[in-house]
Every structure is written in structure tokens, then in C-alpha cells.
């Protein structure tokens with residue numbers, strides 16, 4: 120008996136490959152269809168669609184909501200956990216990634232505003248920036264320094280009619296130990312091209328915006344929408360903020376700290392939206408937030424009014440940081456970024472946007488610089 124193995128008949132390579140390619144194209148079409156629709160999928164559906172193995176699928180159980188992964192040229196993002204289900208969005212990267220890669224290598228154009236290099240940033244000193252006392256400041260809003268569970272709310276949100284000028288309040292309260300809130304506002308953070316691309320991106324992302332929540336679990340405390348995942352622009356903003364951090368710390372004249380994680384979220388405030396008085400480092404998981412930054416952008420001409428950021432000064436009372444009566448008002452000017460200490464009390468005044476159109480919203484990329 121011969122030991123020689125019989126060679127299997129040559130299989131039709133072309134045919135089997137063609138079958139695989141057809142299946143792949145069918146799968147890619149289906150993924151693209153879902154990505155374009157903006158529908159969310161459960162983990163089980165996502166796993167089926169992408170053909171994920173069971174170990175990968177099982178590992179999703181342990182992921183927090185801020186989780187995403189890339190599958191070919193698609194971004195899959197865990198959007199929400201609701202009851203026992205998790206929901207995922209799929210987004211095609213192709214167009215945005217290509218556009219974004221060119222962002223920093225754009226040739227100088229006539230309408231381009233140069234990115235200020237950290238050395239020649241023009242930061243207006245707080246006292247030269249717009250301050251006002253047109254609204255009613257809250258009294259005795261008490262915040263325990265970096266402690267407590269969740270957002271620490273005013274203990275006594277009684278609002279006083281205040282007709283005096285901010286300047287006047289400042290001089291009065293200087294005598295009673297007021298700690299003025301320092302802030303820095305920088306104009307023209309992005310080039311017009313970057314801004315245009317960001318705006319276009321945000322408009323395309325409208326279906327993925329979801330209502331904001333807050334740690335006070337009070338639905339009336341905050342009204343706005345936010346976009347959970349915007350990886351390219353988040354990266355750009357975080358890099359930019361990190362690069363200017365030494366200059367901001369020195370300008371604000373605050374104690375130096377080692378910069379750790381920097382977060383970013385993208386928010387839209389439309390008609391009637393607001394964010395009541397709060398600080399940004401009042402719960403254990405955000406206790407190491409040192410600085411808050413808010414980058415403002417909107418369509419031109421501006422189609423909303425209101426939405427000012429009000430920054431309250433502080434006083435220390437019985438070991439607590441207490442919001443003072445005096446405050447500064449910051450206008451959400453297009454293409455500007457503002458920095459201030461996260462422990463300071465602040466609020467966003469209601470936005471009036473008569474058209475109610477999403478594109479007319481007050482948009483921000485805002486976030487926090489944590490110390491290491």
C-alpha cells in the first residue's frame with residue numbers, strides 16, 4: 120500500500136474568495152447602513168453584525184459608559200446602559216478622519232487666523248474683561264471643599280435683588296475676606312478652517328446628541344444636550360489645552376500643579392437651556408479637577424442671546440468654600456476659550472434661541488484639567 124498522500128483536487132480559489140468578498144461587502148454595507156441611520160444597537164446585535172467572538176462580547180459587560188472601539192473604519196461607542204441593556208452607536212470615520220488629518224497642516228489662507236503660539240497668547244486680565252451685575256446673585260451657596268457625594272448644592276438658594284455694580288461689590292467684599300475668582304479668556308483659539316470643520320461635524324452629529332445629566336439627579340438643575348463621542352476634536356482640544364497649560368497656570372497666578380488627565384465634552388444649549396449654580400470638583404471622582412475650560416463656538420451671525428457664564432467669587436466660612444455675592448459675567452464669544460478654577464461656583468444663564476434650530480445653539484467643548 121502506498122504511503123504517498125493523495126493531493127486534494129485543486130479547489131476553486133476564485134470561487135471561494137468571491138464568496139468571502141461578497142459576504143464582506145454585505146457585512147460592510149449593513150454596518151454602514153446602521154452608521155448612517157444613527158440607530159443604536161444592543162450589545163448582542165452589535166456582536167452579531169460585526170461577527171465579534173464571545174470573549175470580546177463578554178468583556179463589554181465590564182466596560183463603563185465611556186467606552187468605544189474601532190472596527191475597520193467605524194467607531195463603535197457605548198452610549199447608554201438602560202435596565203439590563205447596553206446601547207451602541209456606530210459611526211463611520213472615513214470623511215471626518217480624512218478632513219481632520221489635514222487640520223494642522225493647512226496652508227495659510229486669506230481667511231485664516233493664525234493659531235496663537237503659547238508664547239504670544241493674549242490673555243485679558245480679569246479686571247479688563249466684561250463684568251456685570253445685571254442678574255440676581257444667589258446668597259450663601261455653600262460648597263464643601265472637594266468633599267461630599269455628587270454635586271453640592273446651595274443650602275439656601277435665596278436670590279437677592281442686586282442693583283449694585285460688580286465693582287462695588289468687589290470693593291465691599293474685599294474687606295470681608297472675599298477670594299476673587301481668577302479666569303483667563305483667549306480669543307481665536309482655532310483657525311477659521313478648524314472652526315468650520317468643527318461646526319460641520321457637530322451639525323452632522325445632531326442625531327447623536329443626548330440630554331445631559333448631573334450628579335444632583337435633579338432634572339431641573341441642568342438643561343442641555345451633549346455629544347458623547349467626538350474623538351478627533353476631543354483629541355485636538357485636549358492637546359491644545361495641554362500645550363498652553365503652563366501659560367494659563369502662570370497667568371492665573373495659581374499654585375503650580377502637575378497636569379494629569381484632561382477631559383472633554385461637547386455640549387449644545389438651545390432655547391431655554393441653562394445650568395444652575397454648581398462647582399465642578401464637588402464629588403470624590405472629580406476632586407482632583409483643578410481647572411475648568413470652556414471653548415465657545417456658534418454659527419455666524421449669532422442666533423441666540425443669553426447663555427452667559429457667571430463666575431462667582433468665594434469666601435471661606437467655617438472651613439467651607441462659600442460662593443460670594445460678587446461675580447463676573449463671561450460672554451460665550453465665538454472661538455474663545457475660558458479657564459477658571461473648578462472649585463469656584465458658576466452657572467450658565469438661560470439661552471434664548473428663537474429659531475430653536477439645533478444649528479443655532481450655543482455650542483461648547485468644555486472639560487477639566489486634573490492634577491496628577
Ligand SMILES: O=C(O)CCC(=O)C(=O)O
Nearest residue numbers: 394399413428467483485
Ligand atoms: O457652558 C459653560 O459656559 C459652562 C459649562 C459648565 O459649567 C460645565 O459643564 O460644568
Ligand SMILES: [Fe+2]
Nearest residue numbers: 398399411465
Ligand atoms: Fe461647570
